[in-house]
Amino acid sequence: MRAEASTVAPVHRPETGEIVLRAQGLHRSFGLTRALRGIDLEVAAGEILAVMGPSGSGKSTLLHVLAGVIRPDQGQVELDGRRIDDLGEAARARLRLTEFGFVFQFGQLLPDLSARDNVTIPLLLAGVRRGNALVRADETLAELGLADHARKLPAQLSGGQAQRVAVARALVTEPRVLFADEPTGSLDSLAAEKVLLSLTERARQRRTTVVIITHDPRTAAYADREVVVRDGRLSGATV
Ligand SMILES: Nc1ncnc2c1ncn2[C@@H]1O[C@H](COP(=O)(O)OP(=O)(O)O)[C@@H](O)[C@H]1O
Ligand SMILES: [Mg+2]
Structure with a gap:
């Protein structure tokens, strides 16, 4: 194991492959809470990276900084070699819509819309015509x-089905990177397994890069x- 006292943070990088996401020297605080304290990380195209760690360790903050949801106080993030951390709010919002997909612990489907209408939303926001959006959904x-x-409406779906609809919504735009923050955290183990399997299978078929935060050691598999x-x-x- 690496010495904790090391002053130079190790760069966590894949063994091979074109780098899609590169984070260097990330720091981010919330008031006195130092959520990120110097993170270097590289993720390769098509790679599925599991981010583990105890509650409150900074996982969600890391994901939000990597995805341009929030900006780091220090350090930088590159997507395909272009810096994204220094972009303004509107440009980062656009980037999130066109380049990234998101799945959260509670699917956050819109309750009054059917599954397919939920899945069309990111396409409609990106300017795809409704007819085409419905076909792709x-x-x-x-x-x-x-x-x-x-x-069906979200209320008519099981928890696992609703999370798979959320996965569909995140993948429908064919994002460069799919970010998932504890996507199975609210499910029983059988449903969780099914969601993970469909997420990772679809991502591998499409060569979508995935950054997935999880508490579940089985996710690593x-x-x-x-x-x-x-x-x-x-x-x-960094196995
Ligand atoms: N918006 C925020 N405002 C204040 N503190 C926050 C905020 N987001 C995260 N934190 C704090 O930063 C630390 C890391 O949080 P987080 O990244 O959510 O951890 P994890 O996802 O690993 O549970 C925690 O101490 C948390 O309370
Ligand atoms: Mg979290």
Whole structure:
């Protein structure tokens, strides 16, 4: 194991492959809370990276900084070699819409819209015409085994089905990177397994890069590599 006292933070990087995301020297505080304390991380194209670590260690903050949801206080983030951390609010919002997909612990589907209408939303926001958006939504739902549920409202779906709709919504725009923050945290283990399997299978077929935060050690089995966040730093195995 690496010495904790090391002054130069190790760069956590994949063994091979074109780098999609590169973070260097990330620091981010909330008042007196130092959520990120110097993080260097690289993620390769098509890689599925699991981010583990205890509650409060800085995982969600790291994901938000990598995805341009919030800006770091120090350090930088590059997507395909272009800096994104210094972009303004509107440019980062656009980037999140066109380059990134998001899945959260509680799917955050709109309750009054059917599954397929939920999945069309990111396409409509990106300017795709409704007819095309519906076709693509139906295709993506079918790929996730949800063809029979496309017209149901979120309340008519099981927790696992709703999370798979959320995965469909995140993938429908064919994002460069899919970010998932504890996407199975609210599910029983069987449903969780199914969501993870469909997420990772679809991502591998499309060569979508995935950054997935999880408490579940089994998630690592679906990932190519695992990093651990502790007290705002990356530590431990990079297997
Ligand atoms: N918006 C915020 N305002 C204040 N403190 C925050 C905010 N977001 C995160 N924190 C704090 O930063 C630390 C890291 O939080 P977080 O990144 O959410 O951890 P994790 O996702 O690993 O549970 C925690 O101490 C948390 O309370
Ligand atoms: Mg979190």
